[in-house]
Amino acid sequence: MLKRFLVVRACVGSPPSVLDSREALRDLKAHPEETGLFLDLDGTLAELVDLPEAVDLPARTREHLASLGDRYRAVVIISGRAAAAIRGIVALPHLTYVGNHGLEVIESDQRKVWLPPPDASRMRLMEEVLRQSIRLPGVALELKELSHAIHYRGAPDPGEARTRILTALEGLDLERVTIREGKFLVQIRPDASLDKGTAVERLVRERGISKVLYAGDDTTDLDAFRVIGRLGREGAIEGHRIAVWYPDTPPDLLEESELRANGVRDIQALLGWLAEPD
Ligand SMILES: [Mg+2]
Numbered sequence: 001m002l003k004r005f006l007v008v009r010a011c012v013g014s015p016p017s018v019l020d021s022r023e024a025l026r027d028l029k030a031h032p033e034e035t036g037l038f039l040d041l042d043g044t045l046a047e048l049v050d051l052p053e054a055v056d057l058p059a060r061t062r063e064h065l066a067s068l069g070d071r072y073r074a075v076v077i078i079s080g081r082a083a084a085a086i087r088g089i090v091a092l093p094h095l096t097y098v099g100n101h102g103l104e105v106i107e108s109d110q111r112k113v114w115l116p117p118p119d120a121s122r123m124r125l126m127e128e129v130l131r132q133s134i135r136l137p138g139v140a141l142e143l144k145e146l147s148h149a150i151h152y153r154g155a156p157d158p159g160e161a162r163t164r165i166l167t168a169l170e171g172l173d174l175e176r177v178t179i180r181e182g183k184f185l186v187q188i189r190p191d192a193s194l195d196k197g198t199a200v201e202r203l204v205r206e207r208g209i210s211k212v213l214y215a216g217d218d219t220t221d222l223d224a225f226r227v228i229g230r231l232g233r234e235g236a237i238e239g240h241r242i243a244v245w246y247p248d249t250p251p252d253l254l255e256e257s258e259l260r261a262n263g264v265r266d267i268q269a270l271l272g273w274l275a276e277p278d
Contacts, residue, residue: 197227
């Protein structure tokens with residue numbers, strides 16, 4: 001009974017579909033020189049996969065991104081992956097890549113690390129400890145220099161793998177890190193007040209962006225959604241937040257968004273529409 005109630009509530013509370021509400025984005029499309037497009041990678045531009053290295057960006061999405069990058073003030077791909085890895089996957093040198101959930105950026109082929117050097121070296125030293133301690137079937141370590149992720153989507157029993165990972169991390173007694181969970185993954189991040197939200201705010205100010213579209217599907221995107229909401233209320237930007245919907249999308253993300261995309265196909269269609277000349 002309770003389950004049925006929750007399902008109904010999720011449908012009723014869901015924001016309108018982005019493809020049915022494109023008129024709301026007409027102003028962005030009419031002023032690309034003022035607009036920043038911030039797009040999460042996994043689950044937003046590319047389908048979610050069991051192993052991070054299996055990610056596949058659709059060719060048509062890449063074509064749309066290439067054309068948007070030529071016309072819009074900024075096209076930023078923002079992800080928990082390392083910035084160099086995102087750039088390798090998207091393979092478009094004129095875009096901007098924010099990696100490690102806002103700890104680093106690559107723009108115009110220059111990498112900047114926003115995480116202070118002592119924190120960065122502490123995270124690097126942690127790699128070998130994790131390699132030795134987390135060895136479970138179907139579990140993949142993504143060691144990214146500035147932050148780390150442990151993926152268990154491919155484990156025979158993902159629920160059990162999650163428990164064993166969290167127990168192992170507790171036993172390691174890692175100092176000054178934050179453990180956060182995403183979809184079938186556990187993140188280990190430095191205790192630094194940097195996230196996807198701080199990255200968006202920094203780029204908005206540096207690039208003089210006055211209109212923002214952000215699309216994402218997971219808890220770390222909430223950091224960006226909240227910053228965009230605040231900047232909108234302050235009158236600094238016109239912000240549009242799109243939650244990419246899956247059955248396991250965090251309810252908070254839907255609550256903080258104005259529009260909903262049903263998976264990567266909707267996002268691809270949206271990018272195609274934005275890329276068409278107005
Ligand atoms: Mg994602």
